[in-house]
Amino acid sequence: MKKFSNDNEKYFAGRVMDAQQRTAGRNLKRAKQKLDSFNELEKPAENRQISFDFFELKRSGNDVLKVKGIQKKFENGIVIGPVSFEIQRGDNFLISGKNGSGKTTIINMILDAYKNKNNESIIFGSNVFLGYLPQNLNYGSEDEKFYDYFLRETNLGETEARKVLNYLGLKSEDIFKKILKLSPGQRSRGKIAIMMANNPNFLILDEPTNNLDMETVEALEKALESYKGTILFISHDRYFIEKMKINKEFKI
Ligand SMILES: Nc1ncnc2c1ncn2[C@@H]1O[C@H](COP(=O)(O)OP(=O)(O)O)[C@@H](O)[C@H]1O
Numbered sequence: 001m002k003k004f005s006n007d008n009e010k011y012f013a014g015r016v017m018d019a020q021q022r023t024a025g026r027n028l029k030r031a032k033q034k035l036d037s038f039n040e041l042e043k044p045a046e047n048r049q050i051s052f053d054f055f056e057l058k059r060s061g062n063d064v065l066k067v068k069g070i071q072k073k074f075e076n077g078i079v080i081g082p083v084s085f086e087i088q089r090g091d092n093f094l095i096s097g098k099n100g101s102g103k104t105t106i107i108n109m110i111l112d113a114y115k116n117k118n119n120e121s122i123i124f125g126s127n128v129f130l131g132y133l134p135q136n137l138n139y140g141s142e143d144e145k146f147y148d149y150f151l152r153e154t155n156l157g158e159t160e161a162r163k164v165l166n167y168l169g170l171k172s173e174d175i176f177k178k179i180l181k182l183s184p185g186q187r188s189r190g191k192i193a194i195m196m197a198n199n200p201n202f203l204i205l206d207e208p209t210n211n212l213d214m215e216t217v218e219a220l221e222k223a224l225e226s227y228k229g230t231i232l233f234i235s236h237d238r239y240f241i242e243k244m245k246i247n248k249e250f251k252i
């Protein structure tokens with residue numbers, strides 16, 4: 001069975017590692033896991049969660065998003081853009097560029113247009129349901145039981161809720177705790193679970209593997225591997241980018 005342990009330690013270690021070091025670390029860990037698996041062949045695998053079928057996604061139109069010459073001028077004189085690109089259903093679309101080049105600004109403009117539905121230069125296709133993984137893991141109600149928060153944020157029934165949470169390595173002994181008692185890794189996996197449980201057919205992820213411990217990164221990768229929708233993401237994590245099998249890239 002997959003274990004999620006030492007979240008704290010890995011979380012803080014992860015923060016000081018740059019993406020390159022993390023990639024090297026993960027390759028090393030994978031090699032070690034392979035080696036370990038030779039020694040564990042006789043162990044029963046009945047507890048292992050092999051696959052997970054996400055709920056049937058509501059299909060969006062072919063055109064998911066059109067961004068036409070958008071630009072942001074900050075008061076300090078910094079100008080981002082103009083930026084244009086198009087995203088179609090099923091794309092794994094990477095926005096790349098140096099730190100400070102304006103990637104987050106572009107994503108924020110897109111999120112804002114989705115909320116306010118009135119932007120002529122940022123056009124969403126039909127039946128696009130957006131899911132966004134926030135970088136800050138603020139739950140806003142630390143004193144509440146995680147499970148109550150999860151049910152409220154997702155409208156899932158008990159069986160489906162437990163299935164999603166279990167898939168992300170959140171067990172009974174964790175989910176009935178108050179949010180403030182969760183480890184950083186559990187908090188992030190909780191947010192990933194909420195995002196996936198709401199069944200979006202278009203995901204926007206801004207450097208999702210930053211600040212995540214290794215187990216959580218792997219849980220996220222596993223969830224995204226079986227994801228059938230469209231993904232727009234920013235990342236510097238070469239290992240993650242490789243996993244995501246991008247088919248389009250916009251360099252800013
Ligand atoms: N609210 C703001 N006011 C002024 N400048 C900003 C603001 N937000 C971002 N910037 C500047 O805009 C540039 C792009 O920022 P950002 O979109 O966060 O870049 P990236 O995500 O690619 O690292 C940076 O130079 C940043 O300092």
Ligand SMILES: [Mg+2]
Pocket residue numbers: 103104105
């Ligand atoms: Mg950014």
